[in-house]
Amino acid sequence: MLQGVGLKKYFPATRGLAVGRPRGWIKAVDGVSVQVAEGETLGIVGESGSGKTTLAKLFLLLERPTAGSLRFDGKAIEAFGRDDLAAYRRAVQAVFQDPYSSLNPRMRVEHIVAEPLPRDNGLSRAGVRDRVGEVLQLVGLRRDSAALYPHEFSGGQRQRIAIARALVTYPKFIVLDEPVSALDVSIRAQILNLLKGLQERLGLAYVMISHDLAAARYLATRLAVMYAGQLVETGECDAVYARPLHPYTQALLSAALPLHPSARRQRIVLTGEVPNPMNPPAGCRFHPRCPHAMPQCRTAEPVFKEVERGRFTACHLY
């Protein structure tokens, strides 16, 4: 179980010349509590700048939270010893968006894929090679791809290598940050199917960050919707899609293309812009753009609460 409790990440906003105190804080993630159980897929959706990727970086320990805590199997990250950290690094892997940037052009596939294996893994050279071959086959590549360099592969194949690399340590969690956004539409389905198949076979849990609602829907069992650094709604994926509660979720989903082209759709068009993360609006952060805004939305920040079984949202309507 991977759990974030009240996670906050503020980045200092500096002046042109970085002297003295920052003139403000960019609140990239501002109080997010979210958990991922083993075997499930948590889809995190939201528009650009909503804090999705920062949240992913917090999970991967690439950024340290400004406040709040991350718990892994009940133990807080801050209390981690050396061994705990090593165990965490083995259990949580990542696949990033751009398969060109995520593979070092000067390393052979073999070394790229084997990199997450700890140095004192107890495996012989042959054992490592064997494991690398095994995961390459799992993602649908040939064993002898190991001897090649990344530039000898296409974008889709590169993403497969990135996935193979994430699998090599027998992880429990894989953070997928926009795993198909950089790929051709024709390749996307292949990679999504691969991810789904791997999950079923290996019992993986995914945290899937995406702005692509169709892709998120395909993989996610649970959905979390982010807006301006905060969660606005979570719930079972199908339930959220069928009946979104929060006005932002409603608008977001209405912007996605329907599954069938002739399906009737009602577009909710939002006016205004995404709030400035340095100085978000008071009260509900969505109120300046919300079609249902009420006077109290301007002043009181809505509490993130369970309004139905398994359905959480932060909105004064409920």
Added chain:
Amino acid sequence: MSPRRRRLPWFAGLVLAALVVAAVFAPYLAPHSPTEGDLIKKSIPPIWMEGGNPEHPLGTDRFGRDVLSRIIWGSRISLVVSLVAIGVAGTLGTLLGLVSGYRGGRTDAVLMRLTDIGLSLPTILIAVVMVAVSEPSFRNVVLVIALLLWPRFARQVRGETLAIKEHDFVALAVVAGRSSAWIIRRHIFPNVVPTLLVISTLQVGYVILLEGTLSFLGVGVPPPNPAWGLMIADGRGFLATAWWMSLFPGLAMLLTVLAVNLMGDWLRDHLDPRLRQVGPQVELLGPAVTQPESTPARGIAAASGEP
């Protein structure tokens, strides 16, 4: 602006090949001893002038030493000094640049201020200090040059490191639990190598000039070694009457630096079109004879690149 495909600079390649051959086979190629002269045969003009001697095609100097032989032996000094100095400065600068760029923060601030100090050291002042505190020797020349050279490597490598650090494979290596040392060694360094190759080549010209300057000032390779700078200095007093003593080593230096810079530009265009001109222009405080080489490498290359 798309980088123009530039053909291999065959002229530069030829000059450099000749230089290397001369340096390696100096004992077999040089017709005379570079250090021992016959005072009876002093100041013989080049072969095509009146009084020229076929035994000394480029004439002799004021001690009767064969100019051609000294130039051939001198290529060895130029080459060895540049290779060793660049090796020392490159290793140090690369190491500091990698650490500075990768660690960032306070480490970076401190190391970069150090680099700024290094870059602002005036060549002549260092040379004068050297004269004051020690005897000229091969080791000291290399040390002075390395001292003046490492910041160029440090700064360039740091910049490159900052760019490479942003790639996802670095973040993924962190996620994989690898140490900073591993990431620098396996991810950053291999991607810096092409840049390193280019800056090293472009610095060879600078080092040869610097060595020439130091030797000219008498703080370089000690006489009677046949360093080109020393030869130019030796002939300085006889420019009006025996110009060949200074001109030919000056020409050798000019050709070498020109060739190295052309080669460096070509390498840069082929290995890394993004790379900008390296460092400040060669600041030469030495003799007038060697001034033509201080023309910006860019200008020479651009002119030669015209159809």
